[in-house]
Structure formats: structure tokens, C-alpha cells
Amino acid sequence: MLSPVLLIAIPLGFSFLAPLLKKGAKYIPPIAMLFNLILSILLVPQVMRKPIIVLLGGGWPPPFCINLVASPLGILLALLISLVGFLVSIYAIAYIKEGATEKYHTLYLLLLTGATGIVLTGDIFNLFVFFEILCISSYALVAYNGDKHGLESAVKYLIQGSIGSSFILIGIALLYGLFGTLNMADIANNISYHSLQSPTLYVALAFFITGFGVEGAIFPLNAWLPDAHSSAPSTISAILSGIAIKTGVYAIARVTYTLFSAKGFMIFIATIGIITLLIGEMSALGQKKDIKRMLAYSSIGQIGLIIFAFGIATYYGIFGALFQLVNHALAKSLLFLASGYMIYRVGSKELSAFEGLGKKMPLSSLVFTIGAFSLIGLPPFAGFMSKISIISAGIKANNTALFVFVIIVLFATIIEGCYFFRVVQNLYFKKSRDPAHNCVRDGCPTTQKSEMPISALIPIIILALLIVAIGIYPRLVTGIIESAAIGLMDKVGYIHQILGIF
Amino acid sequence: MILITILLIAFGGAFVTYLAGKISGKLRNILAVLVSLALVVLISLIYRREISREYYTLPFLNLKLILMSNPLSWFFAIIIAGIGLLSILYSLEYMKDKERLDYYYFTLLFINASMLGTVISGDLLSFFIFWEIMSWSTYLLISYKGGKAIAAGLKYIIMSIIGSLAMLLVIISLYSRYGTMEISAIASYMQTASIGYTLFILITSSLSFVIINAFWPLHTWLPDAHAEAVSPFSSVLSAVLVRKGIYGLYLFMYVILGLNILNKLHVGFISFSSVLCGIGAVTIVFAAFTALVQEDSKRILAWSTVGQGGYMLLGIVFATASGMTGGMFHVLNHCIYIALLFFVAGAIEHRTGGIRNINELGGLIKRMPVTFIAALVGISGLIGIPLTNGFVSKWLIYKTLILGNHPFLAFAAFVGTWGTVLYGYKFIHNIFLGQLPEKYKHIKEAPLLMQLPMILLTVTVILFGVLPGIPLRVISAIQRQVALPPLQTTLFGIPKEAGELNMINVLFAILISCFIVWLLFRRAAKSVPVQQDDSYAAGSYVPKEKYHYTVNFYNPLSKMITPYLRDVASLFYLNIARGTQRVCNIIRRVYVGEVGYYAMYIVLFLAFLIFIQMFF
Amino acid sequence: MRKIISLILLGIVCVGIIFALYSIPFGKDKIKVGKHYIYNGIKETGAVNIVTSVVLNYRGFDTLGEVTILFIAALGLGVVLYGKKKKRKEGLEPASLVLYTGCRFLFPLILLFGAYIFIHGHLTPGGGFQGGAIIASGFLLSYLGCPRKWISKERFNITESLGGLVFVIMGLIGLTIGGYFLSNFLPKGIANTLFSAGIIPILYCAVGFKVGAELAGIIYNMIE
Amino acid sequence: MHLAGGIVTGIGTIFLFLGGLGVFRLPDVYNRLQAGTKCTTLGAFLTIIGVGIMEPSWFWKTLLIGIFILLTNPISNHALGRASCKSGVPLCKKSVVNKSKDFCKGETK
Amino acid sequence: MNFLSNNIYYIGCFGLIFIGLYIVLTKKNLIKVIIGINFIDTGVNLFLITIGYIRGGTAPIFSRPGLNPERMVDPIPQALVLTTIVIGVSVLALALSLAIRLYHHYGTLNLRKIRELKW
Amino acid sequence: MKFKSFLYLFILLILIWLTLTSTFHLQELTVGILVSFILALSLTENYIDLGLPALSAKKIMFFIFYIVILFKEIIMANLDVAYRILHPKMPIKPGIVIIRTGLKSDIAKMVLANSITLTPGTFTLDILGDNLLIHWINVKAENIDEATKIIGEKFEKYLRVIFG
Amino acid sequence: MNIFFLVFIGLGIILCLLRMIKGPTTPDRAVAVDTISTITTALLVFLGFIFKRYIYLDVSLVYAVLTFIGVIAIARYLEKGI
Ligand code: NA
Numbered sequence A: 001m002l003s004p005v006l007l008i009a010i011p012l013g014f015s016f017l018a019p020l021l022k023k024g025a026k027y028i029p030p031i032a033m034l035f036n037l038i039l040s041i042l043l044v045p046q047v048m049r050k051p052i053i054v055l056l057g058g059g060w061p062p063p064f065c066i067n068l069v070a071s072p073l074g075i076l077l078a079l080l081i082s083l084v085g086f087l088v089s090i091y092a093i094a095y096i097k098e099g100a101t102e103k104y105h106t107l108y109l110l111l112l113t114g115a116t117g118i119v120l121t122g123d124i125f126n127l128f129v130f131f132e133i134l135c136i137s138s139y140a141l142v143a144y145n146g147d148k149h150g151l152e153s154a155v156k157y158l159i160q161g162s163i164g165s166s167f168i169l170i171g172i173a174l175l176y177g178l179f180g181t182l183n184m185a186d187i188a189n190n191i192s193y194h195s196l197q198s199p200t201l202y203v204a205l206a207f208f209i210t211g212f213g214v215e216g217a218i219f220p221l222n223a224w225l226p227d228a229h230s231s232a233p234s235t236i237s238a239i240l241s242g243i244a245i246k247t248g249v250y251a252i253a254r255v256t257y258t259l260f261s262a263k264g265f266m267i268f269i270a271t272i273g274i275i276t277l278l279i280g281e282m283s284a285l286g287q288k289k290d291i292k293r294m295l296a297y298s299s300i301g302q303i304g305l306i307i308f309a310f311g312i313a314t315y316y317g318i319f320g321a322l323f324q325l326v327n328h329a330l331a332k333s334l335l336f337l338a339s340g341y342m343i344y345r346v347g348s349k350e351l352s353a354f355e356g357l358g359k360k361m362p363l364s365s366l367v368f369t370i371g372a373f374s375l376i377g378l379p380p381f382a383g384f385m386s387k388i389s390i391i392s393a394g395i396k397a398n399n400t401a402l403f404v405f406v407i408i409v410l411f412a413t414i415i416e417g418c419y420f421f422r423v424v425q426n427l428y429f430k431k432s433r434d435p436a437h438n439c440v441r442d443g444c445p446t447t448q449k450s451e452m453p454i455s456a457l458i459p460i461i462i463l464a465l466l467i468v469a470i471g472i473y474p475r476l477v478t479g480i481i482e483s484a485a486i487g488l489m490d491k492v493g494y495i496h497q498i499l500g501i502f
Numbered sequence B: 001m002i003l004i005t006i007l008l009i010a011f012g013g014a015f016v017t018y019l020a021g022k023i024s025g026k027l028r029n030i031l032a033v034l035v036s037l038a039l040v041v042l043i044s045l046i047y048r049r050e051i052s053r054e055y056y057t058l059p060f061l062n063l064k065l066i067l068m069s070n071p072l073s074w075f076f077a078i079i080i081a082g083i084g085l086l087s088i089l090y091s092l093e094y095m096k097d098k099e100r101l102d103y104y105y106f107t108l109l110f111i112n113a114s115m116l117g118t119v120i121s122g123d124l125l126s127f128f129i130f131w132e133i134m135s136w137s138t139y140l141l142i143s144y145k146g147g148k149a150i151a152a153g154l155k156y157i158i159m160s161i162i163g164s165l166a167m168l169l170v171i172i173s174l175y176s177r178y179g180t181m182e183i184s185a186i187a188s189y190m191q192t193a194s195i196g197y198t199l200f201i202l203i204t205s206s207l208s209f210v211i212i213n214a215f216w217p218l219h220t221w222l223p224d225a226h227a228e229a230v231s232p233f234s235s236v237l238s239a240v241l242v243r244k245g246i247y248g249l250y251l252f253m254y255v256i257l258g259l260n261i262l263n264k265l266h267v268g269f270i271s272f273s274s275v276l277c278g279i280g281a282v283t284i285v286f287a288a289f290t291a292l293v294q295e296d297s298k299r300i301l302a303w304s305t306v307g308q309g310g311y312m313l314l315g316i317v318f319a320t321a322s323g324m325t326g327g328m329f330h331v332l333n334h335c336i337y338i339a340l341l342f343f344v345a346g347a348i349e350h351r352t353g354g355i356r357n358i359n360e361l362g363g364l365i366k367r368m369p370v371t372f373i374a375a376l377v378g379i380s381g382l383i384g385i386p387l388t389n390g391f392v393s394k395w396l397i398y399k400t401l402i403l404g405n406h407p408f409l410a411f412a413a414f415v416g417t418w419g420t421v422l423y424g425y426k427f428i429h430n431i432f433l434g435q436l437p438e439k440y441k442h443i444k445e446a447p448l449l450m451q452l453p454m455i456l457l458t459v460t461v462i463l464f465g466v467l468p469g470i471p472l473r474v475i476s477a478i479q480r481q482v483a484l485p486p487l488q489t490t491l492f493g494i495p496k497e498a499g500e501l502n503m504i505n506v507l508f509a510i511l512i513s514c515f516i517v518w519l520l521f522r523r524a525a526k527s528v529p530v531q532q533d534d535s536y537a538a539g540s541y542v543p544k545e546k547y548h549y550t551v552n553f554y555n556p557l558s559k560m561i562t563p564y565l566r567d568v569a570s571l572f573y574l575n576i577a578r579g580t581q582r583v584c585n586i587i588r589r590v591y592v593g594e595v596g597y598y599a600m601y602i603v604l605f606l607a608f609l610i611f612i613q614m615f616f
Numbered sequence C: 001m002r003k004i005i006s007l008i009l010l011g012i013v014c015v016g017i018i019f020a021l022y023s024i025p026f027g028k029d030k031i032k033v034g035k036h037y038i039y040n041g042i043k044e045t046g047a048v049n050i051v052t053s054v055v056l057n058y059r060g061f062d063t064l065g066e067v068t069i070l071f072i073a074a075l076g077l078g079v080v081l082y083g084k085k086k087k088r089k090e091g092l093e094p095a096s097l098v099l100y101t102g103c104r105f106l107f108p109l110i111l112l113f114g115a116y117i118f119i120h121g122h123l124t125p126g127g128g129f130q131g132g133a134i135i136a137s138g139f140l141l142s143y144l145g146c147p148r149k150w151i152s153k154e155r156f157n158i159t160e161s162l163g164g165l166v167f168v169i170m171g172l173i174g175l176t177i178g179g180y181f182l183s184n185f186l187p188k189g190i191a192n193t194l195f196s197a198g199i200i201p202i203l204y205c206a207v208g209f210k211v212g213a214e215l216a217g218i219i220y221n222m223i224e
Numbered sequence D: 001m002h003l004a005g006g007i008v009t010g011i012g013t014i015f016l017f018l019g020g021l022g023v024f025r026l027p028d029v030y031n032r033l034q035a036g037t038k039c040t041t042l043g044a045f046l047t048i049i050g051v052g053i054m055e056p057s058w059f060w061k062t063l064l065i066g067i068f069i070l071l072t073n074p075i076s077n078h079a080l081g082r083a084s085c086k087s088g089v090p091l092c093k094k095s096v097v098n099k100s101k102d103f104c105k106g107e108t109k
Numbered sequence E: 001m002n003f004l005s006n007n008i009y010y011i012g013c014f015g016l017i018f019i020g021l022y023i024v025l026t027k028k029n030l031i032k033v034i035i036g037i038n039f040i041d042t043g044v045n046l047f048l049i050t051i052g053y054i055r056g057g058t059a060p061i062f063s064r065p066g067l068n069p070e071r072m073v074d075p076i077p078q079a080l081v082l083t084t085i086v087i088g089v090s091v092l093a094l095a096l097s098l099a100i101r102l103y104h105h106y107g108t109l110n111l112r113k114i115r116e117l118k119w
Numbered sequence F: 001m002k003f004k005s006f007l008y009l010f011i012l013l014i015l016i017w018l019t020l021t022s023t024f025h026l027q028e029l030t031v032g033i034l035v036s037f038i039l040a041l042s043l044t045e046n047y048i049d050l051g052l053p054a055l056s057a058k059k060i061m062f063f064i065f066y067i068v069i070l071f072k073e074i075i076m077a078n079l080d081v082a083y084r085i086l087h088p089k090m091p092i093k094p095g096i097v098i099i100r101t102g103l104k105s106d107i108a109k110m111v112l113a114n115s116i117t118l119t120p121g122t123f124t125l126d127i128l129g130d131n132l133l134i135h136w137i138n139v140k141a142e143n144i145d146e147a148t149k150i151i152g153e154k155f156e157k158y159l160r161v162i163f164g
Numbered sequence G: 001m002n003i004f005f006l007v008f009i010g011l012g013i014i015l016c017l018l019r020m021i022k023g024p025t026t027p028d029r030a031v032a033v034d035t036i037s038t039i040t041t042a043l044l045v046f047l048g049f050i051f052k053r054y055i056y057l058d059v060s061l062v063y064a065v066l067t068f069i070g071v072i073a074i075a076r077y078l079e080k081g082i
């Protein structure tokens, strides 16, 4: 009875249950995500053999009802979502103290459910619905703190996100008008018969990329991201950065690879990725005031890197992209979580306020450093493995433009190094200022040590250990990433597996 | 098995030491020493044993991670392990009252481990991985002291990232072309590569090695980093870490490409080697005279590290037996005496409470005689006075330059040596000779645990100066490994056939002349020390605090050369950094904060996508 | 300036749309999957309203998502408006007697109508969402006419949670019995009678309650 | 039957039209409300009942809708009228008397 | 004229969408922008319905025997629109509540003044 | 009182359900009764203080009679309005007057107000206590008593019986 | 026949629309909206008749309910009751 549909149904059920539990609501997300984690781990061996197609609603064969596709890619991402979601939710138990806490936890769980749905569904409209679940809950959660910045960013995010979703919907409508079906495999099948010259397809593709690009934070569409990431509660920043924007990237990849198989278009995607990378990293370097904003810009950069890798359009490129995706999800959520309590303790988001924290919060500082190093791509952390696989994919592609892009990636890595080492030196090598200086809240450090509570510490330490473990023993994840990459490349296989059920 | 054991002990030892530190400081110190000692012993065990073994396959690129040992790696490995042990020993006392010692020992051991890793890697990927670990762990220790060290560390890590990325580009490019990263396999493939590609590989990879070895004009990180690091680590940094550059150059030029190809790489007069020679020469001269005008003891040594690198480069680019041997031997020698000198500087720092400005010191010879002797021997080695190890290697390099008919390079090398003499003397004089400042009247000799490594190194300087054959034998093995003509050596030097050098003869000559001089001095009248305590200026007593001791040494010379020594490179990088910052700040303005514009971006993107698809 | 740029950009998009619409002629019969539903819908699901069979059976998963989205909006509103100063606005005009009486009189009737709409979702163009909306607007009316007679928020919360749970549990029962999530495991009955279409009316009732409670909660939150 | 229904519907639609015309033509909001309420209520009622007469099986439902309109229209229009009054929309110039001020003060002689 | 009569529905839908986009792009009042978003939503919903429409079609409900299935419009877009409407309502509610709170903080709804988050 | 309200509501709901479904099909009936019962049970308090009259034959008779009168008045009203609208000169003489009512229960007042709204030339703007504010399209009398007589009396006499 | 009815209804709606555009006060527009909604309810019933679909009656009833409440909301807003 290990149906992948439970990955969505159970969290949904739990989140409907949560408001009834009042104070107990905060334990609901960890439980649900733990369930998902276990289930997706159990599913891994099955999907490696053959993707599981789940029919819903009466079990009519595709394209006559919505179906889920538990492909290696989907399960990989579901696994990632549940893992990060689980850890972040544990962190949140202690971290989220003020405000409508039970609503927070419910929304949080729903956000993750939306993300899981996105990566598992095989129906384009269903994808849209889950997308909205994710987006709307993140609009609300970004505003959770209720301060002016949170609200401002939430409004801006909402406006941009709504435009994006409308575009997606227009794209869906165009495709539906053309093919009369919403099943992705069926559409893909139709498109492969259809001549690619049809302007409808191109326009639909443009709408899709723009729409998903807003959530996926590709360059000119990502203006919501720094605002939202910097003013949301840190747990939500972690999830947005670690999970939410990944789903946008996933959707872009799905649409371009599976739906349209727009091979000729991929170099363009790579270009967008590179531009995003550069803009993100450079903005991060320029941002010295607000550490979360800096991390957010860095996320933009990383997303750029992932999209670039997808744009390489070879097996190796996709492999690198997925690997980087995993790494970034772990590392960036780690960074946001670690910075969460640090900000809370020093009472300021300014970079200079972090001076000397290495002494007061040694473990948090240590894991922060590990995350930062992983993102820069230093061995022996996961980021190194992913970065070299992207670079080698770029060079292997044997394309001058891509080679130039690889050089730019290296350049961006230097910038990454600059700003991350800036933080690390603040943590460890600068003398801390007068402790009373930045203190605006209770619970500020009056004593020498003020490490975060244990329930917050455990998840980030687990994340750090995972990063190191993957860095040292990449086989932990490469197996499923390989299958996922193969699966994403294999459009014909996808169509056959789903439409061949008849 | 032994190689992986070495690595496990090195890395695991670092972690265990760290954890032990949480229990007790004593235990940690003992462990640290034991780990370094074990490494020295293990590495000594594999002397002359060529091992190559595949340990691990990276699943996704199907890359094999290979460990190997050969004379080249053994040579560097033993240096690393040896200096590592000594610096740990030295640290026991030096670091006693410092804070965050667990961290310190951990990083130091970790750096040593990663350096060991780089030299025993048998494939480029593991080489690169260890290289990167080495880079960032070094950063962590450079910045350890805080204050100025922070900027130094940042400068270091950024330049080192640039270097590593260049190397990464090379490695991945090689991999994507040949599908392997095994050094030996790549070496065989590269024999058939096109000139352009070879040049690309060579130049790009050299970038990283030039940076790490601090050759002009990419040296700017080094003086700051060496000066600001804690002294035991400065010695590791200066003695071992920067020489990874020489190792890398050697690896790429001779192990991977080989002489045949190198010789082909020239356009008209300019060849790859000649460019490197130029760099080496400029580095030597520039660094020597910059060192001359420094007032900071560790900074002098740092610049000397830069300068001596030039000699090594000059040595190894000429693939003659003597040049190569000289270069390699100089690596070893420099490592020994510079470590010694940093220990000396550290000892003084330790006793004087952190004084590094040599103008504030003087006359310490009476208070710290052992340190003085160590310094004297070290400086002699640095200058290349016979009977010290520096003499032999420099002699070989000069010989190569002269015999190879490179007058300009030889001239540069000599000029560099003159500069070395000057700043070497300045170092000795300003610290140990002259007047002892009042406040250091009761200063004590360096503690025993700090003396021990100094004494060991002092002895080694002399030992290798008198018996150069010991290390030269290893170096010859390296030559043979890459099919270069080895230099024939004897225990005391070089046999006749190869251009005789017999240090025993030199030793006797010198001993005899010393004896004669001593006899002469015995005959002369004894000099009477004059009290200088009472000084009067314009008839009034000058309090002791106002005394001027030895300041502004070489003042005229300094004034003359300083204008030429403006660190153009450093300024250039500074400007680049500032420019980048500015550009970044401008780019950030894309996010104007007004949601109308953001919506505009979205529509713009859509319109753009539609537009290009319509028309392309 | 901004207006001009906007117009240019929109113009380009518009051209793209025009080209795109060329292959989608208006009013032509281009139904593909939908045809299957029209011809087999009654047979397969038992609901004469094909839209309902699509909403709750063929695309029932969408509807679960949709319910969730409304749920999210309700929660989100609670989050956003949390801790807002609840200063009762002074000088609020009380409703006139006509309205006050009329609202009290009509309120139960509107609720009944809402119930009718979602109970007959599989037979008429109604459904849970429409019915829920009507129920919520009944509450709105009740608020507008007699603000003091407002029902406690607690009950809304419980109702919406239960509605959602019923949906999910029905889905899971479907998974256990029918093998597919949300599969129609109850007998399909005779077309065009109230007790037909298996679980669809049950789901629609759940949806109706949930939507009603949620929208009412949203209204409550907005107004308070 | 069909004819009767048709006639009823026809009358209804004419009243609907008149309602629109009244709303358009009359001078101030109160007069418009008068027209709007009366004509559209009856018009809608008749139209709907007329349909019910034409299709007898629909009669009960149309009756329900009709009654609903009959019941709600005065209420909603009353609310609008009260709102206009409260928000101080002035009477047109033709008006002869305005006692709303007295009413609000509660002075009713 | 024929073109117009054939495409008047499309023109209507996309007219709404473009008007909405134009509002979002150029207006500075948050409430207006939210209205603009609603315009877009409505336009898209109508477009979906339009796509599923066939000339002379009727609702796909077999409420009495003898209805011709050939003349029934596509049920799928109708189901989809149900969903998108709900989504639109949810977003609208959230947007309005955010606007209320934002006004509370900034004392204005002018988006050109609500820009503390930038760069 | 409570039971009366419940009964009223229950019957009303059942009637509405029946008209909505327009069938006596068993399933529909069952569900209808069930739903009505639940609703009536839980919403009775809405009807308690409405002031619903006791059910008696006389009252029902009067009610029907009232409806007839009302319809007549409504049609009159519409013709009147039609006349005024269509007349090119628009013969109106609007004004706002106050009238008084003797009715006590809420529902009676509401019915009265609605009736006034629907009948010729008058429109209820507000109710406060016993007074009604009336917009009169063709003011015939300005003082309260006269206005009450003209506008309200014709309904009130029936309503007094029905709701009395 | 039906066409005439539709024309009447349409004219009614258009006249109200004109009033809605003209204003001049907000209550004027609200009145126009209300009138339109009532006319539309009737129109929906009539359209149901034209298309011969009984089920469309439900639509018009829903419409009537919703617009009724909508208008009341507007009215309450105008008199500052919410
Ligand atoms: Na009306």
C-alpha cells in the first residue's frame, strides 16, 4: 500500500487536522514530514527500477484522469522536500514563538505539500494547482512576522506571483486549446507529432517559462526573492530558498524537456541561467547590510547556476543541475536556519553585528561555515562535487559559448568566495562588539555563550553532516540523481510509460 | 595500504586532537605531537618505495581517486611532515596562553594533512580536492589572530580561489578530453595534444601555482599572510605551503608534459620557460629590495620567501641536471632555514610580548644567545654562505645560469643575493646586535620547547650544508622519475664529472682559515666594552627611554629604491576589487523596490521571449 | 514614459497572442478528452452533471487542491491579520430595522439554498463551491444585518477542518477499496436521482461545508 | 398557456425596460430608487412567472425566484435608500419637503 | 467584420488581460493593482471557458433525456475555471488583507512610497 | 415561543425545499426533511424575536387578502411610475416625509416598510421606533398624521390583524 | 417574440449602465447596479427558457441571492455600517 499518493494525501490530511489541535499543531509538520521522508526513502528502490504511475480518481487510464508520476526525479525531489521540510519543522518548534503559531505550522505543511505535489504530478493543470498551493501559502508565510517589511515583501511577492500564475494559466489554456488534453505525457506526445514551428507552441512555451520563472527566480523575474527571503521568518526563508524556488526550476525543466523538448532553445536557457548567476552573485557581494538579503541574492546566483546546468542539455548537465539543486537545498536552508537564531541573538541583520559570534555560538557558526563552504564549492563538501559536475558538463558539451559560460561560472565562484568568507571572518576572527551594543530584545547575549536551543541545533547539525557526508561519499545521492537525469532526458520513455498503461 | 593509513592518521588525527582538546589541553598537545610524529615515521618508512593504488571511484564522473608515492611526492611529503612536527613542537610553548587552541591545533594538523594529500595524490581530481581543502583550511589559520590578519586572510583566500578555479578548469578540461584524471594516463595522452591546447593547459594551471608560490605579480597575498599568521604557522606557510607551487609546476611541466613538449612551446624567442624565467628574475630582485625596506621582522622573512621562490623557479625551468637539482634542493633548503627564521622571529615575539618591529629591538644577543645562533645560521643559509645548505643549492643555480649562458638572469640572481645579504644583516643587527633597550634588560631566552626545533633546524642547515649528498640523492631520484638527467652526487657534494663541489674540502678550508683568524685575534689586544648608559645631549641627561638605538638602517638606500618598489600589483588588485564592488553595487540597483517595475520586468521578459521566438 | 514602454511591451505580447490564437479557432469542436467524459461520464461516475464528474472524479485531485487553496487563504488571512488592533470602530451605523429583520428572516433560507446547491451538485449546475459560497454569503448577510449575532470563529475552524478531513479520508478509503485515491467506491445508483454518483455527493457536501466555513471565516477576518 | 405566459413575460420585460428608463431619467437618487424598485420588482416577477407559465413544470421554481425577488428587492433598495440618506445625497431641486433631519434627531412632533 | 465576429470573445478575454496588465504596470495605488490582477484573472478564466466553447453548445449536464452530447461544450475548462476562480478569490482575499495591514504600517497605499525593501 | 419559531422555520424550509426540488421523490424528501430539521433546529433563535404571529385561519385569510391588496397596489404603483417616467415633463413633486406606525413586531414593521416601498410613489428610507421616513414622489401632505393616513393606513389595518 | 423581450431587457440594462457610468453620486451607481442585477436575474430565467434548460433556473436563483447580498454590502458600506 506504499502509494506515492500518500506523500500528498497524508500531509494534506494532517494539515486539515492541525487547526483542531491548537497547541499541538507544531508537532504536526514534523510528523507528517517524517512520514513522507520514510515513505519516499522506501519508494526509492522501487522507482529506480521503474517509475510508478499513480492513477487518481477512479483509475481511468491517462489522459482521462489526473495521474501522479513517481519518477526518480519526482521521488528525489520529494525526498529532498520531506528531508529539508522535516528538519526545518523541527527547528521551527522552538523558533516560532509569536503570532498565529498553529496557522504558521499548518501553512508550512501545506507549502511543502504543494511542493511535493508539483514534483509528483503528471498533469499540467494539477501542477498549476499545486503551484498555487505553494505560492499562496508562501505569500502568507512571508508576511508572518507582521512587520512592515514582511508585509511589503509579501504584497510584492503576491503581485509578481499572481502575474506569473496567470501566465502559466494562459500557457495551459493555449496548449489545451491546441490538444484538448492536460496530461503532460499526452501533450508531449502531441507536440512530438506536431510541427514545432507552430507559433502557439512557442508562445505557450514563452508563457510557461515566464510564469514558472517567477517562482523559479530566473533573472529579471526574481525581484520578489530578495525581499521575501530577507523579511520572512528564517525558517520560511530556508524553505523558500531550499524548496520553493527549486520547484519553479523543476517546472521549467519539466516543461522544456518533457513537454516541449525544446533542444534548440536550451542554449537560451543556459544564457538566462548565466545572467541570473552573475547578477545574483554580484548583488550578493554588494549587499553588506543585511545578511539574509545577501543569502537571498546568493540563492539567485545558485539558481542561475542550476538553470545554466539544465541549459547545457546533456545528461551530464542535468546531472550536475540536480546535484547542485540537492546541494543548494541543503546548504542554503542550513545557512538561513543558522542565521535565524544568530540574528535573533544579536538583534540585527547587519553583517557587522555578527562579529565574534563564533565564540558565543560556536556550533551555529561552525555549521554556517560548512554551509558557506559547500556553496562556494570547496571540498570535501557536497558543493564541490556538484560544482565540478556542472563544470565538467559545460566543458564536455564542446561548445564555445558553454565554455565561456563555464569561465563565468568560475568567476562567479570567486565572487561567492568573497562574500562568504567575509561572513566567516566576521564570525570567527573579529572581536565581538560590546554585547549591549546591538541588544534590542530580551534573550540577547549577556553571558558569554548563547547557543541556540537544542531542538534548533539538531536539524542544522544534521544538515551539515549531510553536506559533509555527500561531499565525502557522493554515492549517497548520485544513484538516484543519475536515474533522475536519465529520466528527464528520456522524453519518449516518459510518454510510453504513462500512455502505455491502456 | 600505508598511503591511506597516512591520510587517515593525518585527517583523523586532526579531528581526534580537536575532540581531545575538549577534554583536556594536555591530552590534545600530546596527541598533536604523536600524530605529527607518526606521520614523519610513516613517511620515512616509504622512502624509495613507489606505490600507486586506487582507493575510491567517484560514482558520477567515474573518476578514480588514486594515491601514489614516488620520489617527488616522498620528497615533499617528508618536508611537510618534518616541518609539521617541528611547528607543532614549537607551538606547544608558543601558543600556550593563546585562546582557541583546539581550533589552532586542529587547523594546523588539518592543513598538514591536506598538504600531504596533495603530494600523494595520483590523480588530478584528488590533487585538486586536497589542494582546495588546503586552501580553505589555511585561510582559517591565517586569519586566526584577528585584527590585521583578517584582511590578509581574505586577500589570501580570494587569490587562492582564483588559482584553484584556474586549476579546476584545467583539470576538467583534461578530463573531458581524455576521460581520465590519472596523472600517468594524462601524461601519455598529452604527448599528442596540440600546441595550443598544451599551452592553454600549462598557462592556466601555472596561474594557480604562480599564485600559491607568490611569484610576482601575483605575490600580494603572501607578505600580509605570513606576517599576520602566528609564527609556528608562518613557518609552515613559508616553508611548505607556498612551495606547493613549485610542486605543481614541476608536476605539470615535467611529469605531465615532459621535456619534449616543453621544448616545442615557443613562439620565436618567447617560450614558456623564458616567461617563467622572467617572472623568477623579477621576483627575486623585487622581493629582495622590498624586504630591505621592511621594518617588521616577519615581513622581512615573508618577502624573502617571495624572493627565494624566484631562485627555485630559475632552477627548475632549466631542465638541466644541475638546474633542476638546484631548484629542488633550494626548495628543501629554503624550507629549513625559513622555518628556522620564523621560529626565531616567533621566539622574539614571544619573549618581547609581540614586538615585530625590529627597530624597537636590539642587543638581544646577550639575553637570547641560542636564538641568536639559530638566527645567524638561518640567515647564513638564506644568504648562501658556504657550509650552509643554501650555498649548495644557490651554487647549483648560479652554475646553471652561467653555464646556460643566461647573463641577465644570473645578474638578477646576484643582485637578489646582494639584497639578501643586506636585509639578512639588517635582520641580525637590528634584533641581536646594537644596544639592548632598557625594557628588555631582563628578558629570558626562549623556552626549551621552542629552542628544540630551532636547534634541530640549525643543525640541519649545517648538516645539509656540509653533507648535501643526503638530500641530493633523493632529488636525483626525482629526476630519474621524470626521465631527466640526474645529477650525480656524492655524500659531500657533486663528483668531478658533474662539476665538482665537495663540501668537505670547503669545510676544511674554512676551518683552517678560522683557526688562522682566531690565532691572529688572540694576538691582538682585547677590546674593552664601554658603558653607554650615561648619555648627555647639550649638557643634559637623556633618559634611557629616549635613547635611539638602531633605526633607519640603510636609510639612504631605502630612500633611493622605495619609489621603485611601490607595489603596483597590489594597487592594481585593490582597484579591481574596488571596481568590482562598485559594479556590484550598481547591479544591485536593478531591484529598485517598486513593484510596478518588477511587473514590467516580467512582461518584458515575456515580450522578449516571444519576440526572439517570432524572429529566430 | 512608463506608459509608453508598457504599451510597447504589451503590444509585442499581443502580437504573439494573435499568432498563437491562429491555431485555436473559436467555437470549433476541438474537444478531445472532454468528449470521453461527455460520452462515458454517466456510465463511469453516475453523475449526470459532467462538470461535476470531472471536478470530483476525473479531476478530483485538483479539487482537493482547490479546497486546500481556500483553506490556505483562510489560514493566511488569520496569519496576516493576527494581532491587528481590534478597536471596535465607534459610530458604526446600526442596520435599519428592515434590514435587521429581513436578514434574520432570510438567513436560514439562504443556508438551505446553499445546502440544496451542494447536495444537488451532481444533478444541477451547482456544487460544493457554489453552495459554499452561498452559505458564506448567508453569513455575510447575517453580519451585515445583525452584526452582533455572529457565530463564533471556532465552529468555522472545526467545520473547515472536518470538511477537509472528510475529503482526504474519502480519498484514502477509495485508495484502500478501489485501489485508486478518490476512486468512487460507493454504488453509482440510478442517474438523475439524488442518491447516485457514489461518493460525489458526499465529497460535494464536505466541500460545501468547508468552503462555506472558510469563506465565512475569511469574511469574518476581513471585517473584524 | 404558452400565450398567457408570453404575455405575462412581455409585460414583465416592458416593466424591466421602464425600470431601466426610470433609473436613467429621473432626477435624483431617491426618485431613481422609486422607479428602480417598483418597476424592476414587478417586471422581474412577471417575467419569471411568465416563464413558469410557459413551462408549467418549471412553475414552482420560478415562483420561488419571483417571491425571492419580491421579498429581497424592497429590502435591498431600502438599504440603498437609507445609505443615500445617511451619506447625505441631496434631494433634487423639484423637491418640496425634507424631513429627514427631524427624523434623525428624533423630533417627530 | 467576419474576423471580429469570429474572435470577439478572444478579443474580450485578452482585452481584459491586457487592461489588467496595463493597470499593474502603470498604476501606483495598491488597490488598483489588485484590481488589475483581478482583471487578469477574470480574463484568463474567460479565455479558458472560451476555448472549451463550441458554437451553439449547451451545458454538459444530462438533466433530462434526449440531450445531444455532440452539442455539449467541453466540461474540462468549466471544471478548471471553478478551480481558478477559487484561486483568484483566495489570492484576492489575501491581497486585500495584506493591503489593510500595509496601510496600517505605512499610512499609504502608494506603491511608489512603499519601497523600503530594495537593493 | 421557541417551538413556534421552530415550527415556522421548519415549515418554511420544507416548503422552500419542495419548491426548489419540485418533486416528491422519496430521496429528495428525506434529505429535505433532514436538512430542514437540522437547520431549523440550529437556527431557531433567528426567528424567536421576529414577532411571528400565531398561526390561525383568520390570520392566514387576512394574509392572503393582504397579498391581493398588495398586488393591486404594486401594479398601480408600476403604472404610476410608468406614467411619470414616460411623461416627457416628468410630473413629479418629490419630498421626504415622516409617518407613524402602530405595529409592534419587527416582522410586521418590515412587511409594512416593504409594502410601502413597493406601492405607488412611496419609498421607505428608514425606520426608527414607530416612525418611518418616507420618500414620496408626489407629496400630498407634509404633516405626519396626514401622511400616515395616506401612505400607511391601507396596509396597517390588515397587518394589525395578521401580526396583532 | 423572444427577441423583443430580449431587446426590452437589454435596453433596460443599457440604460442602467449609462446611469452607472454617469453617476453622479456613488449611491446613484449603486442603484444602477442593483437595478441591473434584478433585471439580469429575470434575464437569466428567460434565457433558461430560451435554451430549454430547467437547470439554468438554479443559476438565476444563485445570482439573485448573491447580488442581493452584494447590494446590501454596498449599501452598508455607503452608510458606514461596516
Ligand atoms: Na430592485
Ligand code: NA
Binding pocket: D072, D073, D076, G034, G037, G038, G067, G068, G071
Ligand atoms: Na436585487
